Amino acid sequence: MGGPEGARPGDTDQLATRGPVRVVGTGLLGASVGLGLSTRGVDVVLDDPSPTALALARDVGAGRLAAEGDAPPALVVVAAPPDVTARVVAQELGAWPEAVVTDVASIKASVLAELRASGADLTRYVGSHPMAGRERSGPSAALPDLFLGRPWVIADSGTSSADAVLAVRALVVDLGGLPVTMDAAAHDAAVAVVSHVPQLAASLVAARLVDVDDAALGLAGQGLRDVTRLAASSPALWTSILAANAGEVRRVLEAVRADLDQVIAALGAAHDASGGAAVRPGALASIARAIDDGNTGVARIPGKHGGVRRDYGVVTVLVPDEPGELARLLTDVGHAGVNLEDLQLEHAARRPVGMAAISVLPGAVERLETALTERGWRLVR
Numbered sequence: 001m002g003g004p005e006g007a008r009p010g011d012t013d014q015l016a017t018r019g020p021v022r023v024v025g026t027g028l029l030g031a032s033v034g035l036g037l038s039t040r041g042v043d044v045v046l047d048d049p050s051p052t053a054l055a056l057a058r059d060v061g062a063g064r065l066a067a068e069g070d071a072p073p074a075l076v077v078v079a080a081p082p083d084v085t086a087r088v089v090a091q092e093l094g095a096w097p098e099a100v101v102t103d104v105a106s107i108k109a110s111v112l113a114e115l116r117a118s119g120a121d122l123t124r125y126v127g128s129h130p131m132a133g134r135e136r137s138g139p140s141a142a143l144p145d146l147f148l149g150r151p152w153v154i155a156d157s158g159t160s161s162a163d164a165v166l167a168v169r170a171l172v173v174d175l176g177g178l179p180v181t182m183d184a185a186a187h188d189a190a191v192a193v194v195s196h197v198p199q200l201a202a203s204l205v206a207a208r209l210v211d212v213d214d215a216a217l218g219l220a221g222q223g224l225r226d227v228t229r230l231a232a233s234s235p236a237l238w239t240s241i242l243a244a245n246a247g248e249v250r251r252v253l254e255a256v257r258a259d260l261d262q263v264i265a266a267l268g269a270a271h272d273a274s275g276g277a278a279v280r281p282g283a284l285a286s287i288a289r290a291i292d293d294g295n296t297g298v299a300r301i302p303g304k305h306g307g308v309r310r311d312y313g314v315v316t317v318l319v320p321d322e323p324g325e326l327a328r329l330l331t332d333v334g335h336a337g338v339n340l341e342d343l344q345l346e347h348a349a350r351r352p353v354g355m356a357a358i359s360v361l362p363g364a365v366e367r368l369e370t371a372l373t374e375r376g377w378r379l380v381r
Helices: 028-038 051-059 082-095 109-118 160-175 184-207 222-231 235-244 248-273 283-300 325-336 364-373
Strands: 020-023 044-048 075-078 100-103 124-128 151-156 178-183 315-320 342-347 353-360
Touching: 020 028, 020 082, 028 044, 028 051, 028 160, 044 051, 051 248, 075 082, 075 160, 082 100, 082 109, 082 235, 100 160, 109 124, 109 184, 124 160, 124 184, 151 160, 151 184, 151 364, 160 178, 184 222, 184 235, 184 248, 222 342, 235 248, 248 283, 315 325, 325 353, 353 364
Parallel strands: 020 044, 020 075, 075 100, 100 124, 151 178
Antiparallel strands: 124 151, 315 353, 342 353
16 A cells, blocks of 8 residues: 655554544544644545535645545544534444544543444444644644644543554554543543633633723733633634533533632722721632632643643843844854743734743753843843
């Protein structure tokens, strides 16, 4: 079997996944699975209810169209919207009685429950979910290395065969993902906290900006951009995701609402005292506790390479908004012999400069500041 144009010779010798692999659904995730396998020489057959999406996925190199006489697939990857995932998985299990079938939907428990109710053969089904994505969607946004270094949950059906689980695990590893074993219910509870509620929170905060005047928006800094970055998402996709995981998302939102009610009450007490009256005892403590609990939560988010979050020193540099300037800055950081741990860019409103916040180990801050100053950079201290 010859690989597609651009495949690296011999790559299939390094992979456990063998074709044909059938990918059903050619959005960002499906096309990225196909592209990641095809560029490594695996035969990928694409399918999608949209002829336009299917043709585009083929054209970007995610695989080929089905042809008469094709061998049956060894593995089927269903990348359909969450509200139709179970139905498509059941169809694929019925159509290909020897194939292992997985899906990459962002919810797992409702898919599994629907499949159980359908009487599908769950020995050949293994749910999965790559924790990867982009701000763009569709096959044109696909990347062969989208999953590199990203957690990829494997949630077997409870009756999945060992061979089926192994086939899905091999797919994850071959695409550069990090396999994480969870059951379906635990997965849905986890993503409600780390993915679904953050999306809603960003959208709700961003919605407050609809009626804000331009003068107020002109004061916006990086904090607002950070909080609302997720808000630029597909309403159709996220409605499907949130509806499918409604129970877990609601539980988290109810806890957030309880905390929010306490803060609102505390702010009301502080406002009532603005005329000189004493603030009700405990009111300010409620506000401080909310902020402090946030600090505690942030500290628990895994840091670089998934390890314990570390405190870094930050060197902030003014960077002219001109071609090549950021590259020059990063080159000078390298010449200083300092490893860049993280980088954030903030654009200065109405000024032709940006601010690059360079995170480094605390002991390297003074050395980096000296080196960059000697090279003519202006620092923000």
